[in-house]
Amino acid sequence: MLCERYLSIDLSLFQVMISLESYxxxxxxxxxxxxxxxxxxxxxxxxxxSTDSLDELxxxxxxxxxxxxxxxxxxxxxxxxxxxxxxLIPALYHLxxxxxxxxxxxxxxxxxxxxxxxxWRAELLEGLKKYSRSKSVDLALWTQFAETIFxxxxxxxxxxxxxxxxxxxxxxxxxxxxxxxxxYLAISPSQFSEAVQHLSEARLLxxxxxxxxxxxxxxxxxxxxxxxxxxxxNESLTHHAHERQIYxxxxxxxxxxxxxxxxxxxxxxIFEELWTRQSIDHIQITVSEKLGVxxxxxxxxxxxxxxxxxxxxxxxxxxxxAMEPPVSLNDESIRDEKVKLLQSIRPMTEEDVxxxxxxxxxxxxxxxxxxxxxxxxxxxxSPTSNVETYSAMKLFVDNWRWSGVPFxxxxxxNLPLSASEVRVQFRPVPNVLFAAQCxxxxxxxxxxxxxxxxxGINLRFNGKVPGNSSELRPVSMQFSYDTEFGAYTPEAYxxxxxxAVAGDATLFIRRDxxxxxxxxxxTIRKAWEGKPxxxxxxxxxxxxxxxxxxxxxxxxxxxWRNPVIHS
Ligand code: BG6
Numbered sequence: 051m052l053c054e055r056y057l058s059i060d061l062s063l064f065q066v067m068i069s070l071e072s073y074x075x076x077x078x079x080x081x082x083x084x085x086x087x088x089x090x091x092x093x094x095x096x097x098x099x100s101t102d103s104l105d106e107l108x109x110x111x112x113x114x115x116x117x118x119x120x121x122x123x124x125x126x127x128x129x130x131x132x133x134x135x136x137x138l139i140p141a142l143y144h145l146x147x148x149x150x151x152x153x154x155x156x157x158x159x160x161x162x163x164x165x166x167x168x169x170w171r172a173e174l175l176e177g178l179k180k181y182s183r184s185k186s187v188d189l190a191l192w193t194q195f196a197e198t199i200f201x202x203x204x205x206x207x208x209x210x211x212x213x214x215x216x217x218x219x220x221x222x223x224x225x226x227x228x229x230x231x232x233x234y235l236a237i238s239p240s241q242f243s244e245a246v247q248h249l250s251e252a253r254l255l256x257x258x259x260x261x262x263x264x265x266x267x268x269x270x271x272x273x274x275x276x277x278x279x280x281x282x283x284n285e286s287l288t289h290h291a292h293e294r295q296i297y298x299x300x301x302x303x304x305x306x307x308x309x310x311x312x313x314x315x316x317x318x319x320i321f322e323e324l325w326t327r328q329s330i331d332h333i334q335i336t337v338s339e340k341l342g343v344x345x346x347x348x349x350x351x352x353x354x355x356x357x358x359x360x361x362x363x364x365x366x367x368x369x370x371x372a373m374e375p376p377v378s379l380n381d382e383s384i385r386d387e388k389v390k391l392l393q394s395i396r397p398m399t400e401e402d403v404x405x406x407x408x409x410x411x412x413x414x415x416x417x418x419x420x421x422x423x424x425x426x427x428x429x430x431x432s433p434t435s436n437v438e439t440y441s442a443m444k445l446f447v448d449n450w451r452w453s454g455v456p457f458x459x460x461x462x463x464n465l466p467l468s469a470s471e472v473r474v475q476f477r478p479v480p481n482v483l484f485a486a487q488c489x490x491x492x493x494x495x496x497x498x499x500x501x502x503x504x505x506g507i508n509l510r511f512n513g514k515v516p517g518n519s520s521e522l523r524p525v526s527m528q529f530s531y532d533t534e535f536g537a538y539t540p541e542a543y544x545x546x547x548x549x550a551v552a553g554d555a556t557l558f559i560r561r562d563x564x565x566x567x568x569x570x571x572x573t574i575r576k577a578w579e580g581k582p583x584x585x586x587x588x589x590x591x592x593x594x595x596x597x598x599x600x601x602x603x604x605x606x607x608x609x610w611r612n613p614v615i616h617s
Pocket of ligand 1: 339
């Protein structure tokens with residue numbers, strides 16, 4: 051494809067032309083105006099771009115553009131479930147649409163309900179129409195895609211069902227569709243162990259992967275409900291499969307903006323140089339949600355905000371933000387660094403939890419002109435429940451880079467808006483010159499990584515307000531994904547499914563990582579055990595959490611910076 055962009059350069063810098071010769075350019079067109087030289091460059095698929103400077107957009111592609119994927123069958127356990135129709139099938143449909151899936155491949159759904167291939171396909175199509183990220187479903191494409199989808203009825207607890215699953219898998223003509231198997235466990239966590247055991251007994255899963263074939267298991271969260279149960283589950287899974295065959299999902303790692311954290315930190319000199327206790331005052335990680343628990347009361351009563359959000363999404367984001375540079379970009383090196391970071395989080399005593407962790411539960415409140423019920427009034431929730439729907443905490447990382455820098459994490463349901471972001475708050479300038487004259491009204495620099503929505507990065511610094519008076523105020527430099535790359539943002543599950551098929555575990559949680567994250571959360575849970583919520587720990591739906599959360603920061607002279615969404 052011919053790709054033309056225009057580069058305009060100042061005449062005095064004409065020598066840049068010489069350096070351009072070192073690229074493999076197919077065509078260069080040059081023409082001059084009075085003081086500018088315009089160059090139009092065609093470099094195959096790679097673009098050179100500049101609007102009014104000499105800067106080039108040097109695109110660096112890591113590895114091949116397309117994932118190396120081998121023909122396989124994706125077996126979905128929990129085929130009738132919400133996750134399958136809401137996330138998995140739309141993700142696979144889009145991967146198919148973008149020709150990212152291997153050829154040939156098959157999807158085989160396994161569940162207890164009685165369905166035919168056709169009735170399951172019809173159900174999935176309805177789900178796709180509802181949840182697809184692309185506005186309309188291409189029906190011709192769907193028809194082709196649907197031909198790769200099959201249903202197998204079976205009971206998860208019945209070994210015979212796995213044996214008959216094997217018979218049905220073995221019917222494929224292509225050996226790779228029989229033996230390259232990705233088992234996606236979209237089922238209740240209490241069934242993970244049993245399912246994996248039966249897979250092994252039915253000889254569908256082999257720990258000694260032989261020859262060119264592979265079998266992998268993708269496990270949804272929650273992975274255990276505390277450290278000991280996660281450890282037990284790990285023991286049980288690794289009895290039947292190697293750690294390298296196990297892909298533990300945290301869908302936050304599939305988000306573009308979360309993947310960009312490492313790129314941002316380790317491909318930019320200017321930011322990483324400042325990424326230390328010398329420059330950073332504190333870091334805030336906020337994952338706020340506008341929705342209440344809705345119909346998920348039963349699950350939430352068991353989980354609470356700590357298990358549902360902190361143990362996984364927030365600690366994952368924190369580990370990417372704070373980890374040391376890995377020795378290489380391979381999955382093990384990256385995960386080694388994340389684990390080290392999680393292990394460096396300062397352990398808390400019961401007193402620390404009391405002073406550094408805040409919990410909250412929403413009571414009724416108005417949101418967008420509608421009355422939201424209190425958590426205790428939600429379906430399947432006990433009217434005396436003490437489960438937290440909000441949590442905020444101050445963590446410290448005891449290592450060379452971060453010693454003394456607070457990491458504030460918070461998450462909650464029924465907050466004023468849905469937004470996830472990381473705010474890196476830099477230290478104030480010395481109290482001289484402008485700062486001395488501004489008397490604490492000079493804001494410190496801040497860098498905000500907006501994970502969702504309004505995906506992008508914002509750098510805030512002070513500038514002079516134009517005019518004869520000397521007035522300073524914060525101004526912003528913005529990077530927006532939409533403006534820079536267009537609105538295309540693949541769903542997290544697309545990336546994760548593709549990586550699992552390709553056999554790259556970088557975006558999945560390793561055994562020691564999951565256990566290290568539970569350690570942080572377990573201490574907090576233990577300290578809360580048997581302690582009913584006090585009046586101060588409730589917050590009204592539609593507010594930013596209990597007052598105690600503001601006090602938590604206030605004690606150190608900090609304050610929460612709430613996300614702002616631009617429409
Ligand atoms: C899930 C939690 O893991 O993440 C939900 O179980 C939460 O309670 C969801 O709503 C948030 O994900 P996202 O991608 O909407 O931020």
